[in-house]
Amino acid sequence: MISRRQFLDKGYGIGAIALASLLKEQGLLANPEVAGATPHHFDTLPKPPHHGFGKAKAMISMFMQGGPSHIDLFDPKPELTKLDGKDFPGDIKFDDAAGASREVMGSPWKFSKHGQSGTEMSELIPHMGGIADEISLIRSMHTGVNNHGQSIYALLNGTILGGRPTLGSWITYGLGSENRDLPAYVALTDPRGLPVLGVDNFSNGWLPSLYQGTVIRPKEPRILNLDPPLSLKGEAQKRYLSFVDRLNQEHLEERPGENELEARIHSFELAARMQVAAKEALDISQESEATKKLYGIDQKETEEFGTRCLIARRLVERGVRFVSLFTGNQTWDNHSSILTTLPAACKYVDKPAAALVIDLKQRGLLDSTVVHWGGEMGRLPVIQNRAGAKKGDRAKVGRDHNTYGFSMWVAGGGFKAGHVHGATDEFGHHAVDKVVNHFDYHATLLHLFGLDPKQLVYKRNGLPLGLVENPEARVVNELLA
């Protein structure tokens, strides 16, 4: 075996190695390519936006898959209450034939005005009511494709097809990440399972896999490969790492001058650092009791989602660019028993979602962080009666899909505060005033990040493809602060 001494005597001064490793370090972080072998170079180092006006630096999206009933939560329709039990006076686009009915159902829940803006919201979401003055509530969302998959794709990747990069991939592709020890794009999934379309919800599509959302799982271990498997936790891994390092150092000493081996040792160290950085970021025990209480972590119903919302804030605080939170598969798809299922779904997220906005604001992060809350559709103003309940018995009935008009809210990052945008018709079926299509929403988001949709493209089959490809897409200026 060659000793350290001999190693130096071979003519390789430690300075040369240090310099080489310094150069490699840069390469490590920036996905080195072999000259002439790979046509492109990709990394997640931070990059300036195309335009200086971008206020948003990060985004947290709470994606409520299934389709929250806008007419029971955000979009009060007194007309429906009047018509309750009567036949719907117009055309309806149904999704489910057997359960289809024309019987109008007014919202069973009371609406009231909140904050100085006086925004009307339902009693099911009192905490969101509490942040009415911080958010822009969009009541005129529209995708126009009447099923979950297509509408999810529309909102996440701009088309009704899968296989394309999601919003978070585009933004990290454009701006990189502010933190080298954590993934740039994080997906916080729900313990009840992945939403419809599974991993497509945070897919990089055909962008390099560097821009894929890294799943932080809802339970330990929260990050794959970033966290050792159960059997390798703690001391066991420490001994493993130091044993591997010993093997590698001895191997290197016998092979002086091999920068590649040195670089690999560095990459192992960086990986080990990432473990620590991510662990630290995910460790909410450092948070005060007051903060945990704010997120509802002290209560059974809100503990899980509250923890994820708090993790989302901690990630963004540490420079992560994009965080997606999901609720369980079809949580909001209230085809039946809406009287009980919708309040439960609301209870799960209401307090934590509102807490996220409050917390970001009090830490001065809301101005630079876009917060989004919404699903891929809303619901119809008539009942859906799959159980064949008798007329007047509303216990088992629900509402069918509606992608022609629904609501969602956004806050921070340059969106107006205390604002209500657009409207649906008197029955809440179709968006009629200042309609916001999924592509308008995307154009507006890119604008807030200072990204130019024409420049944020990736060449595929010779064509420059981007997130916003509909020529009619517009930045919704009325939403900008």
Add this chain to the structure above:
Amino acid sequence: MTLIAALPAMGAETPVFEKDVRPILKTHCFHCHGEDGVTKGELDVRLRRFLVKGGESGPALVAGDAAGSHVLELLKSGEMPKEKKKLSDADIATIEQWIIAGAPTARPEPETLGPEHQFTEEERAWWSLQPISKPAVPDLAAKKGSHPIDAFVARTLAENHLDFSAEASPEVLIRRATFDLTGLPPTPEAVEAFAAAWKQDADAAYSEMIDSLLASTSYGERWGRHWLDVAGYADSDGYTDKDLERKHSWKYRDYVIASLNDDKPFDGFVREQLAGDEIAQLEGLNPDSPTDVEKARYAELLTATGFLRMAPDGTGAQNDLAARNACITDTLKIVSTAFYGMTVQCAECHDHRYDPITQADFYRLRAVFEPGFDPVGWRTPNNRLVSLQTKEDKAKAAEIEAEAKKIDDARLVKQEAFINEVLEKELAKRDEAIRDPLRAAYKAVVKERTPEQVALLKQHPSVEKLSAGSLYLYDTTYKTSHAATLKKMVEEATAVRATKPVVEMVQAFTEVPKKPEAVPATFLFHRGDFESPKEKVVPGDLSILAGWRTTDLPENTAALPSTGRRLALAEALTDGRHPLLARVMVNRVWMHHFGTGLVKSVADFGTLGETPSHPELLDWLASDFMENGWSLKRLHRQILTSRTWRQSSQRDAERDSVDPDNRLLSRQNKRRLEAETLRDSLLAVSGTLNPRVGGNSVPVMYSEEGQVVIGVDTTDTAGRQTGKFISLEGEEFRRSVYVQVRRSQPLELFAAFDAPDMTNANCEIRPITTVSPQSLLLMNNAGMLVHAQYFAERLLKECPKDDISAQAKRAWQLAYGRTPSDDELASAEAFVAEQIAYYRENPVKREKVVGPAEEDNAPAELMGLAALGHALMSANEFLYLD
């Protein structure tokens, strides 16, 4: 020194137009001034006298007068090239010096610029386009040893005052050779036997070792993978986001592996892949050929043409002209990188910017494949499958189909009855008065319904929407099971159909025979746009070769029902005199044995590529390869028995200072294992490797965490996890070459370690990255732990229980092919003992990647030993080859 490529003429030498100035103008100016009939400002810059004549703004060149030459002024100010980057100072200086020197040309310029004058003498003289010579082996060899490769390498080393490194140890040699030839680590027994034999008679032992490796089936799996990179092998269509699966692709993969294992002469291998269908026609073979041997040969030849079906082809999902043309262009890219080692595809839109390849050349090559592709009469991937079914089997299948049809008919009758039954129930819930009109409205033919009927139905959506497709929805309402009854009948029919004789399909490239006048014509596309066809083009090889060999290819061959164009191209490429094919292939083989080719840019033998480090050696190898039956195994043997290959890979500062990139080969190169080799090594070392050869691809799927892992996808149609687990029964332990290549779903370990996903047609050369996600995977991926646990089980089985020392020793031998030093052994024993003690205190369950979780804790001895295996398998000695 041979290493230095020709520098632009500066200083001493006077620039001349053809050699120094024209290449600059060609790259930056021809596009607008001369090429393709375009002469903006009426200026053509393709000849010196055209420059003197000038254009709208008067003469562009005044020989000897730099200040008076308008062209120089425009280049210096950056006004030209218009809206492009300014030329480099060096290029402008070259042009200026040329003008000052009187703007000399190498020879009188041609009268006209017809096709015969489209290339300069300098272009015609490009090294890779010259006939392959067989240079004399340097004399040096006679004195120093008898190996021709060493003679060539030694001469260059001597010129640079370097010498070979010492020979590597027998342990290193057998490890290097085994990985090189089979992609697997040597077993400890093989290492031991080899070391013993080496002591007796080193040369004989070495020779025998190489022979036995070349004879193993693993050789074809390893080298087949290299060829599959070039061919762009995938088990899915790519191009569109659907990335449809290719169910029959694997037969081409098996063809490649078998051909290499048989040491099929490489020229024949090329001919089969380009024109197997036409060879079958010539040999009169078909699915009904009388003997099994003939039937098998027919299948083999058709399967070989799968090479031309490897490119992404999105027309199964999106059958438009753009997708069709993209498939053709990608196929031409594969053909040109595989057989020409030139970037012919760069001439799709305009003459090649750097190499003597015209735009017409690209379309001449396209014309070879046009009749098979036929963009107008396009066949989608499924319609291109060729059945190997015999007439007998066809007749039998027809009989069974008739039987199944009877069940289908009965089902339709029943379905109708169910719909009527539900309809009546729905009507019964409604007022009696509207029952009859509602029934009539429902039964009326949709188009003939009166407005009243339409309105009525709209009032009763659960009647209106009743159909065969929605019948299942009403089963809940009425507690019936109609949908299940109908489904059962569908299953019955399916079961009957399943008894049909299995139809073997091959993913082949064929032509639909046509009369000569009906054969799809090829047109040159203006600027590459398939919607702007210009003049018709006939098939042919690169026109630059026309000076010394025939480049025309026949449009039709009377002896064949197809055009015979591909067979003609294949024969031209393999006639033993083509300048590229043999050089390109020999160079590829060299790259896989040394990490770098003699020509570093293995897929670019043009002016942007690198010139060979040892041009004479390359030519000698290429001609020797052709003279000796194009035998790849012979070539491997030749390389592996050389002193050049057998050197130690150890660096030293002195060599590094003279030749840091080791282009002169004064040592071997250290190489990182490729992704597949890494996974195969994990399997081999842990003792789980399933050696089964060939067959269907091992499926990949998304795990719940969104990682691509090996397994059977059990998500439902909406992409949701169902939690079901289907065992692969040992298939998961098969070699990586058999793992499904789904372009959109690369296996996590493959993607991390730089395996190509084939979204860009093919992979000419793999990048080698060193990034922390790789380390995270080695460190923390549960899959690594699973391999380590199997490794530990193996050690416990093969060594005395409780003898950690013996177990660790065996671990080293298995993982690294060597015995550990005393130091290493001591530290390993201490490590294992500590880990065992830890696991006794803190019991854990076995790690798993797929399938139900373990219930009981694993023995501490197993997990402690697994920790050692894990460390050995993630350390650099496992990843890098000396």
